[in-house]
Structure formats: structure tokens, C-alpha cells
Amino acid sequence: MKIETDSLDDLRSIAMQAPRRQSGILVFRNFEIEYDDLLSLYMEIKNIFENRIYDFRPVPERSMVIVDGGAHLGLAALRFHSLCPEARIRCFEPDPGICAMLRRNLARNGLASVEVVESGLSDCEGLSRFEADGADGGRMIDASAPPSGSMTIHSERLSAHIAALGGRLDFLKLNIEGMELPVLRELEAVGQLASIDRLVLEYHGWAGGEQRLGPVLDLLDRNGFRYLVHDFDHETNAASKPPFRNAGQTTWFALVYGSRVDAPLGETRT
Incomplete structure (x- = not known):
């Protein structure tokens, strides 16, 4: 199915009536986006492009380095590119099917230079269990959990990638469905949090x-x-x-924005 609209209200109306977890193509304003679930896509567009939850001020006179952890379909990367076209962006997405869509979305929207890593982010490197949900909520699960519906994915430490990117990140986005704390703890353990100027992470408060x-x-x-x-x-x-x-059984979410005291928003650290 292919949908074309420039109106967020119209997109919401269509998404609310559409069957869940059916793929298609959306042409929305200047973007063409392949999706796996239209309602999830609407929510991402609303949050990322309208409410601007991942926005930042570009660092002047410097090509920024950005990591997008949990890139999903690439909406955040599209927004980052629009804010800072010269930025170097590296995306992480562990679900093979979603990662293929991510690559196609980046290519069809002229972002072929964005780097894509088909991997999850964790505090260790190796194989992990991953449970896809057919929308935007796939996540790593405990190895002791029942195997029904899960797959094996590769997970990596973010610290190794920061080193490969030159030892500095201007902006880090993490939407990795509950793995935010382990990733941050690993970065702290190796002394790399000092190399990140600004970050935004989505905290997931899972029921129970x-x-x-x-x-x-x-x-x-x-x-x-x-x-x-x-x-x-x-x-x-x-x-x-x-x-x-x-x-005690309520699932809720929060965004946490952080900037280093020595790196004010929109300014360069010394």
C-alpha cells in the first residue's frame, strides 16, 4: 500500500484506521518512507518531526559526529541530516528485516552516506536474544526467557565505535528498549562518557x-x-x-536529555 499526504492530521486518521503490522510506503512532505506498521510510523513522525524530540543545535564550523542507537526506519537520521547535512551519522539496528528497510529508506531519501550497523547496543559483544513486535518496540530479552518468537542478533559495545569515530561524539541518541543503562554503564567503566557532548535517551519503564x-x-x-x-x-x-x-504493572516512557557542563548546547568543547 502506498499513501501520500502532507497533513499530519490526515496521516493520524489513516493510521488509526489501518490494520496493524502491515507494510507499505508513505510519501510525507519531502520524504518517502517504507514502513512495517503505519500507526508506529505516525507516532515517530509526530514525535521526531513535529514535536522535535531529538533536535539539537548544530556545532558551528565543525562536521558533527552522531550515533543513532535504535535507528528503526531511519526517521531520526532523516531529521539529523536536515539539521546538520554535513554530519557523520552511524545508525544501529539489530532486527534484520527492519535494518533492510532502514537502508532502503536512507537510500531513497538521499542519505546513502549514513553508516548502518546491523547490531544491537549492549554492555558486551556477542549474540543476544531479540524479540521483534512487528512495529517499533522490538527489544533484547533475557536468555532465560521462553524462546517463542525470538531471534538471535549480534550486539556490540558502543565504546568501540566511539573510538573508531575519532574518540568523540557530538550527539548520541539511544532508543534501545531498556538497554540504555547497561550501555551507559559500560561507557562509564571505560571512561568514554567524557567524550560525549550531548545525548538524548528514551527511558522504558516496563510493567513489573x-x-x-x-x-x-x-x-x-x-x-x-x-x-x-x-x-x-x-x-x-x-x-x-x-x-x-x-x-505496579504500568508501562511508561520518558525522554532524558543530557549535555555536559563543559559543552553548552550549540557550543564546542575545548
């Missing part, structure tokens, strides 16, 4: 899962980051809006 937002914020604080926390709009994250009904 370990509560990790506190440790994430503590880690950023002790490594010289000032942070802001945002909980999306009502459509994306109704669970965090009053009146609160938290019985």
Missing part, C-alpha cells in the same frame, strides 16, 4: 520491570551532565498523565 530511571540520572550527574526529563504527550504516553493509576 526493574526501575532504572534513578540510576540513569545518577550516572549522568556524576559524569558531568546536566539533564532534563520529559514524558512525551498524552497520545504517546498517557500513563504519566494525571489522574495517576499505577498498580
Whole structure:
């Protein structure tokens, strides 16, 4: 199915009525995007292009280095490129089918120079269990979990890639479905958080899962980051809006923005 619209409201209406987890092509404004689930794509477009959740101010007079962890269909990379066309962007996506769509989306929108790594990010390198959901919520799962519906994917340490990219990141985006804290801890252990100027991560508070937002914020604080926390709009994250009904089985999300104290937004660190 191919859909063409320039209106976010029209896209929302179409997505709300469309069958879930069916692939197609969307022509939206200046972009052509292959998707696996139209409702998920609508939410990504709304959040990334309209609400600008991953926006940053380009560093003047320098070609920025950006890592997109959990790139999915490439919407964040498209936005990064529009903000800073000269940036070097490296994307990570572990799901083979989604990664193929990511590559095609980058190519059809003129971003063939963006680097794609078919791998997940973790605190160790090797093979991991991954559970796809047919939309945008696939995630690594514990090796002891039942194998139904899961696949084996490759996972890598981000620290090795930072070194290969010259030892510095201007901007790091992590939307890796609960692996944010292990990745940050590994970077801290090898002393590489000091090489990251700015970051944004999506915190996933899984129903009944370990509560990790506190440790994430503590880690950023002790490594010289000032942070802001945002909980999306009502459509994306109704669970965090009053009146609160938290019985311990509530899934919710938050965005954490961090910038190093010695690297103000839009300025270059010395």
C-alpha cells in the first residue's frame, strides 16, 4: 500500500484506521518512507518531526559526529541530516528485516552516506536474544526467557565505535528498549562518557520491570551532565498523565536529555 499526504492530521486518521503490522510506503512532505506498521510510523513522525524530540543545535564550523542507537526506519537520521547535512551519522539496528528497510529508506531519501550497523547496543559483544513486535518496540530479552518468537542478533559495545569515530561524539541518541543503562554503564567503566557532548535517551519503564530511571540520572550527574526529563504527550504516553493509576504493572516512557557542563548546547568543547 502506498499513501501520500502532507497533513499530519490526515496521516493520524489513516493510521488509526489501518490494520496493524502491515507494510507499505508513505510519501510525507519531502520524504518517502517504507514502513512495517503505519500507526508506529505516525507516532515517530509526530514525535521526531513535529514535536522535535531529538533536535539539537548544530556545532558551528565543525562536521558533527552522531550515533543513532535504535535507528528503526531511519526517521531520526532523516531529521539529523536536515539539521546538520554535513554530519557523520552511524545508525544501529539489530532486527534484520527492519535494518533492510532502514537502508532502503536512507537510500531513497538521499542519505546513502549514513553508516548502518546491523547490531544491537549492549554492555558486551556477542549474540543476544531479540524479540521483534512487528512495529517499533522490538527489544533484547533475557536468555532465560521462553524462546517463542525470538531471534538471535549480534550486539556490540558502543565504546568501540566511539573510538573508531575519532574518540568523540557530538550527539548520541539511544532508543534501545531498556538497554540504555547497561550501555551507559559500560561507557562509564571505560571512561568514554567524557567524550560525549550531548545525548538524548528514551527511558522504558516496563510493567513489573526493574526501575532504572534513578540510576540513569545518577550516572549522568556524576559524569558531568546536566539533564532534563520529559514524558512525551498524552497520545504517546498517557500513563504519566494525571489522574495517576499505577498498580505496579504500568508501562511508561520518558525522554532524558543530557549535555555536559563543559559543552553548552550549540557550543564546542575545548
